Amino acid sequence: MRSPYRSIVVLTGAGISAESGIKTFRAADGLWENHPVEEVATPEGFERNPPLVYEFYNQRRRQILSKEIKPNPAHTALAKFEHEFDGTFLLITQNIDNLHERAGSENLLHMHGEILKMRCRNSQLVFDIHEDLVFDTTCRCCRSAGNLRPHIVWFGEMPLHMNQINQALQQCDLFVAIGTSGNVYPASGFYQTAKIRSADTVELNLEPTGSTFDEHKYGQASVVVPAYFEGLLATVHAPQG
Numbered sequence: 363m364r365s366p367y368r369s370i371v372v373l374t375g376a377g378i379s380a381e382s383g384i385k386t387f388r389a390a391d392g393l394w395e396n397h398p399v400e401e402v403a404t405p406e407g408f409e410r411n412p413p414l415v416y417e418f419y420n421q422r423r424r425q426i427l428s429k430e431i432k433p434n435p436a437h438t439a440l441a442k443f444e445h446e447f448d449g450t451f452l453l454i455t456q457n458i459d460n461l462h463e464r465a466g467s468e469n470l471l472h473m474h475g476e477i478l479k480m481r482c483r484n485s486q487l488v489f490d491i492h493e494d495l496v497f498d499t500t501c502r503c504c505r506s507a508g509n510l511r512p513h514i515v516w517f518g519e520m521p522l523h524m525n526q527i528n529q530a531l532q533q534c535d536l537f538v539a540i541g542t543s544g545n546v547y548p549a550s551g552f553y554q555t556a557k558i559r560s561a562d563t564v565e566l567n568l569e570p571t572g573s574t575f576d577e578h579k580y581g582q583a584s585v586v587v588p589a590y591f592e593g594l595l596a597t598v599h600a601p602q603g
Contacts, residue, residue: 366597367562368449371534372440373552375456377541377568378583381434384426384459403516412497412508419512420494423477426459427492433465436540436587441466443591452530454523456542456549458514473521473549479513488513521548531555538564538590541583544571566590 376384401407402418425431444451444467453470455462458477462470480491482501489502501509515521531537537556544550544565553563553575565575566586579586 367536367594369451369530369534370447370449370536370538371452371454371530371552371556372538372540373454373456373542373549374440374462374540375542375546375549378434378436378587379457379459379461380541381436381582381584382459382461383431384457384461399517403514404518405516406518408511408516415512416495416497419477419514420496422458423492423494426477431459431461433461434584436583437461437465437467439588439591441468443595444469446595450533452527452534454527454530454549454552456546471523471527473515473523473527475512475514475522477512477514480510481513483509483511524548527552528555531561532559534559535561536564537561538566539573539575540566540587541568542571544573564590 397414397418401411402415408415440453440462444453451469453462453467454473455470456474458472458475460476460478478490478492479488480495480499481488482503484501484506485503487503495510495512498507499510500507531552532555534556537553539553542549550573553565553573557563557576562577563575564577564579565571565573566579566583568582569580570578579590
């Protein structure tokens with residue numbers, strides 16, 4: 363028996379990584395780790411004070427590289443499903459960590475960038491980085507200091523891979539959002555794009571977001587995500603009668 367779905371798009375947000383110990387940047391008061399967003403997450407903030415921005419993301423990078431941070435069952439369930447599903451699967455994440463990759467996910471797009479990458483401001487070439495990034499770090503392509511920035515989408519910048527994402531949303535027959543608040547544009551409208559094309563839409567979240575998905579399941583991601591995707595795989599592996 364084949365799955366009733368042939369093309370699945372999944373969006374993940376901060377909620378899926380929170381259970382791995384990665385804190386969300388933004389607190390209830392709007393501050394990012396005690397900094398106003400304008401200071402550490404905008405191009406203007408970077409122009410004003412590069413050392414502050416470098417150190418802010420250096421701290422995030424150190425946390426993600428620490429031994430305590432590991433993929434949780436939700437990450438693992440998505441990777442397992444991707445490798446066993448016989449249709450088209452795309453995983454989009456708003457998260458900048460590498461937990462999906464570490465769990466085994468492959469067809470993956472980071473729409474908000476990646477903390478373990480840096481980008482040359484001149485050539486836009488992207489490089490891996492596992493160390494601290496400072497103003498004096500020499501760029502590999504232009505051999506100049508001061509040209510590198512975190513490969514992160516800041517406020518006021520366009521998310522990455524949007525053409526590929528929109529194409530996938532228009533072609534999918536199932537869209538699943540996991541651990542995302544539904545408040546950040548353009549990701550907040552992904553399920554509507556999928557619904558216009560008659561896709562089923564499912565929200566797996568810790569609590570309701572007020573979005574009009576076709577189906578809602580609430581609880582910890584490490585519980586609801588494996589249960590939901592194991593259920594989908596069961597339809598694929600069910601014996602034919």
